[in-house]
Amino acid sequence: MNAPSPAQDTAPMPPLARHLIEAGDHFIGRLQQGQRLRIVDLEGNQAADTLFYNACDVAERYSAVDTVREQGSLYLTTGSVLRSTLNRPMLRIVDDSCGRHDTLGGACSSESNTVRYALDRRHMHSCRDNWMLAIAHHPEYGLTKRDIGHNINFFMNVPVTPEGGLDFAEGISGPGKYVELVSEMDVVVLISNCPQLNNPCSGFDPTPIELLIWRH
Numbered sequence: 727m728n729a730p731s732p733a734q735d736t737a738p739m740p741p742l743a744r745h746l747i748e749a750g751d752h753f754i755g756r757l758q759q760g761q762r763l764r765i766v767d768l769e770g771n772q773a774a775d776t777l778f779y780n781a782c783d784v785a786e787r788y789s790a791v792d793t794v795r796e797q798g799s800l801y802l803t804t805g806s807v808l809r810s811t812l813n814r815p816m817l818r819i820v821d822d823s824c825g826r827h828d829t830l831g832g833a834c835s836s837e838s839n840t841v842r843y844a845l846d847r848r849h850m851h852s853c854r855d856n857w858m859l860a861i862a863h864h865p866e867y868g869l870t871k872r873d874i875g876h877n878i879n880f881f882m883n884v885p886v887t888p889e890g891g892l893d894f895a896e897g898i899s900g901p902g903k904y905v906e907l908v909s910e911m912d913v914v915v916l917i918s919n920c921p922q923l924n925n926p927c928s929g930f931d932p933t934p935i936e937l938l939i940w941r942h
């Protein structure tokens with residue numbers, strides 16, 4: 727694997743924090759209202775399976791259904807407002823050099839590995855396992871497995887066919903592409919940098935992503 731390319735070139739000012747998330751690894755952290763989060767697809771065609779929670783009450787969390795309905799569109803990109811289960815704005819996508827992100831396809835799990843691929847893939851590492859590991863290692867966020875819901879797959883390409891089907895297609899992202907969000911409330915961010923080896927969305931080769939956070 728190549729060394730991850732630094733994202734400094736695209737950063738307009740020094741960030742408050744930056745985190746490299748290795749291929750197949752996870753991240754959990756807090757983002758304050760008004761802070762900016764940029765997720766960088768360092769090598770391209772990676773999927774960042776992401777969940778957001780209201781940091782003050784994690785029972786309120788990202789809702790794909792409310793987001794899709796209110797924006798009247800299936801894909802997420804610049805201008806998309808990510809809505810909560812109470813239909814409140816959580817974050818807003820303010821910049822997007824990839825162009826489109828999926829919120830329909832869901833995350834990989836040991837169960838989906840067996841259904842989509844083969845029975846002998848059950849043991850393979852999955853996004854659901856990654857999230858579970860993150861919340862088990864960080865009980866301070868107050869999350870349990872009941873809080874794992876539907877998610878956003880940043881950089882993942884799941885086009886809807888004319889017949890209304892979902893197609894897990896080859897990625898449309900590329901090295902250094904990023905998506906940038908501004909938080910509309912204090913949120914907990916939970917990311918699985920997808921370890922999936924069976925899905926063309928990540929080119930069958932999971933790679934690192936980077937998070938950059940600015941105060942405003």
Ligand SMILES: [Zn+2]
Nearest residue numbers: 834853920922
């Ligand atoms: Zn995954």
